[in-house]
Amino acid sequence: MARRWLVTGCSSGLGLALATAVAEAGDHVLATARKPDTLAELAARHPGRVVTAALDIRDPGQCEAAVTAAVERLGGLDVLVNNAGSGLFGAVEEVSDEELRDQLEILVVAPWRLARLALPVMRAQGSGHIVNVSSLAGRMAFPGLGAYVAGKYALEGMSQALAAEAAPLGIRVTAVEPGGYATGYGDAITATSARIPAYAPVTDPMRAGMHGMRDNPHLGRPEDFAHHVLRIVTAEGTPLRVPVGTDAFAYLAAVEEAARTELTAARTFILDE
Numbered sequence: 001m002a003r004r005w006l007v008t009g010c011s012s013g014l015g016l017a018l019a020t021a022v023a024e025a026g027d028h029v030l031a032t033a034r035k036p037d038t039l040a041e042l043a044a045r046h047p048g049r050v051v052t053a054a055l056d057i058r059d060p061g062q063c064e065a066a067v068t069a070a071v072e073r074l075g076g077l078d079v080l081v082n083n084a085g086s087g088l089f090g091a092v093e094e095v096s097d098e099e100l101r102d103q104l105e106i107l108v109v110a111p112w113r114l115a116r117l118a119l120p121v122m123r124a125q126g127s128g129h130i131v132n133v134s135s136l137a138g139r140m141a142f143p144g145l146g147a148y149v150a151g152k153y154a155l156e157g158m159s160q161a162l163a164a165e166a167a168p169l170g171i172r173v174t175a176v177e178p179g180g181y182a183t184g185y186g187d188a189i190t191a192t193s194a195r196i197p198a199y200a201p202v203t204d205p206m207r208a209g210m211h212g213m214r215d216n217p218h219l220g221r222p223e224d225f226a227h228h229v230l231r232i233v234t235a236e237g238t239p240l241r242v243p244v245g246t247d248a249f250a251y252l253a254a255v256e257e258a259a260r261t262e263l264t265a266a267r268t269f270i271l272d273e
Contacts, residue, residue, distance in 0.1 A: 003233070004074040005029040006066060008057055008114070009084025011038040013183035014133065017222035018081065018229055023049035025230055030070040032084075057084050057110035067117040076125060079233055080118045082111035082155075083133045087185065089207055090192030091199040092146040099192055100147050107151025112158055122171045129172040129233055132159045134241075136179050136248060140255045144203035156241065163240050174232050177252075179245030180219040186210030220245040 005022050009015040011033035019031040019039075023046035031039050032055035039052040051073050055066045070077045088095065088103045095103075115130050122128025137145060138152035156175050163173035189210065213219060228244040243252055 003027040003078040004070065004076050005079040005081065006032070006070040006077055006114075006118070007081040007083055008032050008055060008066075010042070010052075011035065013185065014178065014181060014222050014225050015081075015083045016042065017226040018083065019050065020046075021223070021226035021230055028074050030066065030074060032066055055084075057114070058105055060113060063110065063113050064117055067114065067121065071121055077118055077121045077128065078125075079129045079131065080114060081131045081133065081229070082114055084110070085133070087145065087189035088147045088192065089144050089189045089203075089210075090147070090194070091144060091196065091203055094192040094194045094196055094199065095147050096192070096194065100150075103147040104151050104154070107148070108154045108158070111155060115158075115162065119166070119171070122166075123169050127170045129174070130159075130162065130166075131229060131233065132156075132173070132175045134159070134175045134177045136177055136243065136245075136251050138175065138177055138241075139252060142206060144199075144206045160240060172238075173240065174238060175241045176229060176232065177241060177243040177248060178220075178225055179243065179248035179251060180213065180216070181222055181225055181245060182214050182216055182219040183222060184214050186213040218246070220247075 005027060007015055007019050007022070007029055010019045010031035019029050019042060022029040026049075028049055030051050030053055031042060032053050033039055034054065034056045036052050036054045043050045043052050053066050053069050055062050057063060067077065084106070086106055088099055090099070111132055118128065118130065132155055134156050135152045137149045138156040141149045159173050159175040166173055225244055228242070232238050232242055243249055
């Protein structure tokens with residue numbers, strides 16, 4: 001039986017690849033973007049499989065309208081993919097309150113809102129799957145990305161709590177953690193308005209490394225990401241957190257080793273007092 005999807009952030013990159021793959025797999029998808037005209041070609045290639053809607057995830061009214069449209073136009077909602085997002089680049093001291101609020105609105109509040117709107121539909125059906133697109137930054141920090149990291153950590157915490165709450169209702173939750181993918185993310189990231197030269201030696205190399213990701217042949221292809229998400233949704237018993245990408249497991253293995261070393265040091269520090 002064909003699944004019915006709502007995917008946010010489909011104008012380009014990972015979201016566009018996923019919406020395309022969903023349609024090609026024979027499922028139905030409400031593909032959304034802030035500018036729905038960017039989705040015209042996608043809808044034209046897959047008539048009857050792809051419908052589109054405008055969605056700025058910061059707008060509560062548009063979020064509610066998108067979930068309603070999915071139910072009315074697709075006949076229900078089986079999979080919600082919270083993919084839309086943006087990044088803020090700046091050292092912690094450089095990030096203003098307003099910039100931090102905006103980043104957390106996009107990375108935490110909006111996915112939480114869409115999940116809250118989708119859950120009654122899924123509860124009534126007795127089934128559903130919420131896929132939150134996180135990042136390796138949901139498990140490790142990078143200089144200059146403190147606000148983004150904070151948002152992804154919070155998204156993963158929400159996902160873990162929701163998974164425990166929703167499992168008895170027949171609803172699955174997955175946090176997908178992409179590593180480096182060949183998208184325009186690195187070039188589209190927004191810099192803080194304040195710049196403090198003292199942090200430049202640490203943050204500038206990180207920022208430079210993010211440029212040109214779309215053309216980097218060593219990074220994963222968005223189509224591979226889409227393939228993994230389709231597998232996650234169709235498979236049974238997948239883990240709550242699923243890293244994807246050519247570099248993901250190497251990074252996270254190093255993170256786990258560092259965490260064990262830190263825990264050992266902390267235990268020694270406290271217990272040998």
